[in-house]
Amino acid sequence: MAVLLVLAGCGGDVSTLDPAGPSATSIAMMWSVMLIGATFITIVVLSLLALGFRRSVVPRRIPESLWLGYGAIGIVSVALIALLIYGFLVGGGQRPIGGPATTIRATAQQWHWHFSYEARAPTGAVLVMPVGHPVTVEVTATDVIHGFWIPRLGGKVDAIPGHVNRLRLQADRPGRFVGLCAEFCGTGHRDHSFTAIALSPADWRAFMDGASLEALGHD
Amino acid sequence: MTEPLLDPRLQRDLDRIWSPEPGWRGVLTNVNHTDIGKRFMIAAVVYFSVAGLLAMLIRAQLASPRSAFVGPEIYGQIFTMHGTLMMFMFAIPMFEGLALYLLPKMLGSRDMAFPRIGAYGWWCYVFGGAMLLGSMLVGKAPDGGWFMYTPLSSRTYTPGINADIWLLGATFVEISAICAAVEIAVTVLKLRAPGMSLVRMPLFAWYMLATSLMMVFGFPPLILGSVLLEVERAFGWPFFDPTRGGDSLLWQHLFWLFGHPEVYIIFLPAAGVVSTILPVMARTRIVGYGWIVASIFALAILSFGLWVHHMFTVGIPHMALAFFSVASTLVAVPTAVQLFAWIATLWQGRPELKLPMLYLLGMFSVFVMGGLTGVMLAIVPFNWQAHDTAFVTAHLHYVLIGGFVFPILAGIVHWLPHVTGRARIPRLGEAAFWLIFLGFHATFLLMHLVGLMGMRRRIDTYDAAAGWTAINLLSSVGAFVMAFGFALFLADCVLQRVVNRRSGQSPWGGTTLEWATAVPPRSYNFASLPAVSSRDPLMDEPRMAVRLARGGGYLAATRYGWRETLGVDTTTGRILQIVVLPGSSALPILLAGATGSFFLFMLAGLYGLTPLSLVLVVAISWRWAWTTGSTSEHGELPAGLGSSVPPHFETQDTPGWWASIFTLSANGTFLASLIFGFAFLWVVAPGWPPPACLGPIGTETAIAILASTAGSASLAVARRMVQRGSLGNAIRLGAAAAAGMGVALVAVAAIAFGGTLPIVTDHAYAAVAAALLAYVAMHLALAALMLAYGTARIGTGYVSPRRSHELAIIGQWTHYATATTLLILVILFLAQSCR
C-alpha cells in the first residue's frame, strides 16, 4: 500500500515511472515486478535471521546441504534464471533491428544536441518523431562521451566519439518529452538536455515534407 | 585476569631484537606489521573522514533545489574526490591494515613475510595520498568522476593538472596495494603455524588469500590504463584519442577490468571479518567451511567475467550483453552461499546481541538489499533506464556500506580490545550504531526512487519542478544523522583507548590464534610459536597464551640477534625452514621517496629529471636485496620442541620465490592487458588502418630473440655450475647471460630508434608498438641488472650450492624477459603488414 502511495507521486517530465512509450512501459513494469520480488526476498532473509535468535522455535541441526545446496544454490538459481528469461524477453523487443523504422541522427557536443534526418533538413536541438511508429536513433558525439536518454520513452545509450550507437524508441502519444545527457560530460552536464516532440501521423507527414515546426504549431 | 606469566629472559631478548628504534628514527624506520597495520587503519579512518566531509558537502548542496552553495566546477571536484578517496584511500588501505595487523597473529607467525615491503607500501600510500589531498587544498583536485572517462580526462578537455593528479596519485597508491597483495598472499601460503594445513586455516586467511590474488590480477589493467593515459596527456601518444586511432572504450574496458573485481576485492575481506566474528558471537563453529572456501574462489573468478555490466549502454553487441548479464547475475549464487552459511551458523549457535553482532545484523539488512538491486542492474533493459542515475548511487552505497563499512565497524568493535587492551564503554557504541543504521537507510533508500524518477548522478542541482525535493531533503538529513553516528563511533574508540579499564585476555571468547598473543600484543606477537591441530586452536586449548608466553612453543630462544619465524609447506603446514626477517630499516621510506620523486617530476612536467628517480630506485633496490641472505653456512638449526630446520636462505621453497611468482603474474597481466589493447584498437577503434606501418624489423627481431635466448640458456647452465660448486664458471656464465640480455636490448632499441617505427604521435598503432617495445626494453634491462647482481653475489660469497635460492628468482625474471621478447617481437613482426 505504502509503495503504491509513493509510486503515485512519481510523475514528472523525466520520470521513468510515468512511461509514454512501449519500451519505457515494459521497463517500468519490470521494475514493479522486481521491486515486489526483492521486497519479498528481503523479508524472507531478515525473518530467517530473526528466527536465529528465537532458539526455541528453530531446529538446531539442519544439514549443510539443505541450507547451502538446496537453499543458496538451488532456490537462488531458479529465481535468477526466471529473472534472466524475463529480462531477455523485454530486452529482445528493444533491439534496433528489423521492421520499418525512421532513422534519426543525434549528435552530442559540449553542450548542445543536434538532430538530423534522412529525408529532411536538420532541426537543431529538437528531436522530432512520429507517434506510434518506431524510430531508430543513431547516436554519436564529436568531443567527449555523452549519453542519450529520454526517460519517459525508454533506456539510454552512450554517445561516443568515433562510434555510432543505435537505440529503438517509440512514443505512444503526441507531445513533448524531455531528453537528457546521461553521461557526465563536464561542467555543462547538468543542463545538457533537449526536447523531443512526437507528432501525430498527419503532422509527421507534413513535417517530413518540409513543413517547419512553427508552421505545425510546435515552437 | 591479567597479563599471563612470562619467561622474563626470553621476553627481554625478544624485545631487544624486535622493538623498533626509539624516537623519530623509529617512526621512519619501523617495519613491524602491528605498527604498520595500525598506521594504515588510522590513516584510512582519516581519509574516510575527509571523504565523508565531502559527502556532507554533496548532501548540503543537494538538500534543496537550485542551491547556490557550490557551482558545477567545484561540485565535480567534490564528488570525484569523494569517490576516489573512499575507494582508493579508505577501503583498500583499511582492509590492508587490518590484514597486516591480524594475519600473522591469526596464522601464528611473528611478522609478515616481507616487513620492509609492508613499510614501503605504507610510505607510498602516504605520499600518494598527500598528492591527492594537496591538490584539493589548492583547488586543483581531479574532477572527471572516479572512473575518469576519456576523452573528458584527456589533455584537450581537461587541460589542467587535475587529471594528472588522479592518474599519478592513484597509480602510486596501487603500487602500494600490489605490494601489500603479494605480501599477504605469501604470508598466508608460507608463514603459518606448524600443523596449520590449508584446510585448518582460519577463514579470514582464505578470504585474504583470494583477495590478494585478485589484486595481483585486477590492478594491473588500471595501472596500464593510467600509464597510457598519462603518456597520452604528457607526450601526445594517442591511445584513447578517437581522432588518431585510439578509442575511449579501451579506457573503459581497462578501467572496469579493474573496477569490477575491485568491488569484490573490497567485499571479500569484509566478508572474511563476518565469517570470523559471527561464529564467535553465536558461540559456535562456522557452518559450511568448505562451501564458503569454494564460494570465495567462485566469486573471485566470476568477478573477472562481468566488468562489462558497467558498460551496458556503450553499444555492445546483443550476444555479449546476454553473456555478461548472465555472468553478473551468477555472482549472486556464491554470495548467497555465504549469506546462508552465516544464517545457518546463527541457527546452530546461541547468538547474543552484543555490539559486533548489531553491526553484523546491520550488514545483513543493508547488503542483502544492495545485492538485490545489483541483480536488477544486471538485467540489461532495466540497466538502460537506471544507469547513471541516483539509483546506481543508492545501489553502490548499499553494497559498499553494507558489504564493507558495517562489517569493518563490527571488526573494529571486535578487535579494538585486542589493539588497546581495554574494554569498551557501555551503550555509547549502541547509540552510534542506531544513528548510522537509521541515518543510512534515510539517506539512500528513497534515493533509488528518485533515480528512477529521472535524477541523474553527478548533477550539482535540480529544479523544484522535478518533484525530487522532499526525497533529497530526507537524504540530506539522513546523511547528517549518519555522520553524527560515525563521529560518535570514533569518539567511542578514542575514549576507550584513553579512559577505560583493561579488557582481559579474551573479551569475546574468540577461538583463533590472535587471542593467544598478549593483549595488547608485543612486537614479536608470540614469545614462542604455537602448533595447531584444528581450525579453532583456542577451543582445544583455552590457556594457550600462557603456555606460549612461558616459552612452551617453537623458537623459544633467540640467536645471532635474528628476527625468526617459521616457514611451512604450503599445503600440509609441515615445518620447512626458519625464516629470518629483516629488522628496522630506512630503505622503505627512501625507496618510496625515490618512487615518489618520479611521480612528482611527471606531475611538474620535469620529464628530463625522471631518469634520476629511476637510477635512485635501482640503487636502493640493489642495496635492499643485498642486505638479505648470509655469507656463511648454518645447516639445520634447532627450532624448538625437538625439530631442526635450516634458515630459509638455505632452502628452495622460500617466501621470496613465491613473491617473485606473484609479482611476475601481476606483470604478465599488465602485458596481457597491453596486448589486449592492441588487438582491441585494431579491431574496434575508428581510424584504422593506420597511415603508416612498422618498417622491416626481421634482422633486429632475430638478433634480439637469439641473444636473449642465449642469455637465458647461459643462466641455466650457470645455475647448474653453482650446484656443482664451480662458482668461477658460474660467474663467467652469469656475466655472459647479462651480456646476452644487453645485446637483445640494443637490437630492440634499434627497432625503436632506427627509423622503422612510424611517428608515435600520429596514430595509436605506432604508439602501442612503441609501448610494447618499451616494455621489452625495460625487462631486458631489468634482467641484465639482476644477472649483474647475481654474479656479484656469487663473487662475494653469498651463493653456495646450498644458498642458491636467489638465482632461482633471477632465473624467473630472465626467462620471463626472454619469453616476452619472443612474444612481443613476433607480434610486432606480424603487425608489420597493417594495411
Ligand code: HEM
Ligand atoms: C558516509 C556516508 C556517505 C554519503 C552520505 C555518501 C554520499 C554520496 C553521494 C550523494 C554521491 C553521489 C554524488 C553525485 O553523483 O552527485 C556519492 C558518490 C559516490 N560515493 Fe558516497 N557517500 C558515503 C559513503 C561512501 C562510501 C563509504 C563509499 C565507498 C567505500 C562511497 C563511494 C562513492 C562513490 C564511488 C561515488 C561515485 C563518485 C562518482 O560519481 O565519481 N561513498 N556518495
Ligand SMILES: [Cu+2]
Ligand atoms: Cu553531455
Ligand SMILES: [Cu+2]
Ligand atoms: Cu553529460
